[in-house]
Amino acid sequence: MKKTVEHITSILSSHAIGIDVSKYEESFLLNSFKNKIFEKKINSENEYLSILENSETEATHFENSLHNNYSEFFRNPLTFSVLERIILPSLTHSIKYSKQKEIRIWSAACASGQEPYSIAMLLEELKSDNTENFSYRIFATDQCDMQIDAAFAGKYESLEMNNVNMKRVKRWFAKNGNSFLIDPLLKKNIEFSKFDLLDKTLNSPANSIFGDFDIAVCSNLLFYYKPKFRNIILEKIQHSISDGGLIITGEAERDIFLNHQFKEVFPQSAIFRV
Ligand SMILES: C[S@@+](CC[C@H](N)C(=O)[O-])C[C@H]1O[C@@H](n2cnc3c(N)ncnc32)[C@H](O)[C@@H]1O
Structure with a gap:
């Protein structure tokens, strides 16, 4: 070999x-x-x-x-279910009692946008189901310009909509021929930009100024890299998280976090506390 x-x-x-x-x-x-x-x-x-x-x-x-850009809406159902039912409701509630003005989330390898849009759907749904008001910002980055452009365009083909239930398709997409266009409301709180997680000169997306994220999603990219490079990415993500913040990873990457002694908030959830 x-x-x-x-x-x-x-x-x-x-x-x-x-x-x-x-x-x-x-x-x-x-x-x-x-x-x-x-x-x-x-x-x-x-x-x-x-x-x-x-x-x-x-x-x-x-x-x-070698450039795998595959992504899905609500990619890991268990992770998104824990986010929807437990993590995000608790975060939107606790922000009311903190000095912090907004919920800050980093989607650190967002590919063509399914990951940040899935999170934005959950947050907007919480907003409308909830009497509590809150604001949020999602910083969605990727190393690849083409992916950032596709993410910003927010246009998806039928096959890419597999994990989106009918209620959400109706609520969050406009059908245009065979394509589905994301609702501009979901774009309002997402800032897309290019960011290479292996660039030693950058700590967090420039528009986030200092990171301080409540949640960072680093999913389905670590396992392509050798341990030395995974560690560079892990350290960067870890430093960008605020106290008590969370890192979400891919199902297949849980072991990397467990081996680094991160604590999984619920078994198999792929959500780790820093
Ligand atoms: C397989 S996709 C995963 C997308 C999404 N996070 C998910 O879980 O569905 C991997 C993405 O990681 C991005 N990527 C790979 N290496 C990167 C790096 N060093 N910095 C930023 N993005 C990177 C690729 O461009 C690609 O869009």
């Missing part, structure tokens, strides 16, 4: 196509490599290595396949 990974890394760096694949977890690189072999019906690993070596176009395609 190590030899193949070293070979892939050296080929991709010799093509100078822009990303440093040495940051990625070896198993992730190898799986992506094997998926390509399967997809292209290639006979052996050596054959695909040789194609990669000789074709800058194929090397670029392979590199693109």
Whole structure:
């Protein structure tokens, strides 16, 4: 395995196509490599290595396949159910008694926006079901410009709407042909911007000024990176959270947090207290 990974890394760096694949977890690189072999019906690993070596176009395609931007609304149902029923109602209630003026949430790898919009739907629903008034801001960031543009556009195809129940589809989307456009009301409190979590010169999104988030969502990106790079991201997220704040991660990344001695607020919820 190590030899193949070293070979892939050296080929991709010799093509100078822009990303440093040495940051990625070896198993992730190898799986992506094997998926390509399967997809292209290639006979052996050596054959695909040789194609990669000789074709800058194929090397670029392979590199693109390493950028996983997949996301879903309400992606982990258990996490979103705990957020909806327990965490957000308690936060909106407690903010009334604190000096803090607004609830501050960071969606730190927001892809095309499903994650921040799902949270905004929950908060707006709480607002209208509730006599309590509160304000909130969601800082939605990603390293990729195209993802930020797509998130801001807020346009989704039918297949992307799978986890959104009919009540929410009617309330929060306008149908436009085969697409669904997000209600502009949900955009009002979300600030989208580019942010690379591995950039050592940045601590938190510039428009948040100093972080101080009640909740940061860092979901479905840590497992692509080697531990050294995961730790850089984890530390950054941890420092951006206010006292008693929470970090939400992906189902498959719970072990990373448990191994760092974070405390999960409810078993399996993927929500951790800092
Ligand atoms: C698989 S998507 C996950 C999206 C969403 N958080 C979710 O759980 O559905 C991973 C996202 O992480 C972003 N990403 C990867 N590395 C990043 C980094 N170093 N800084 C910021 N965003 C990053 C990618 O651009 C992509 O949009």
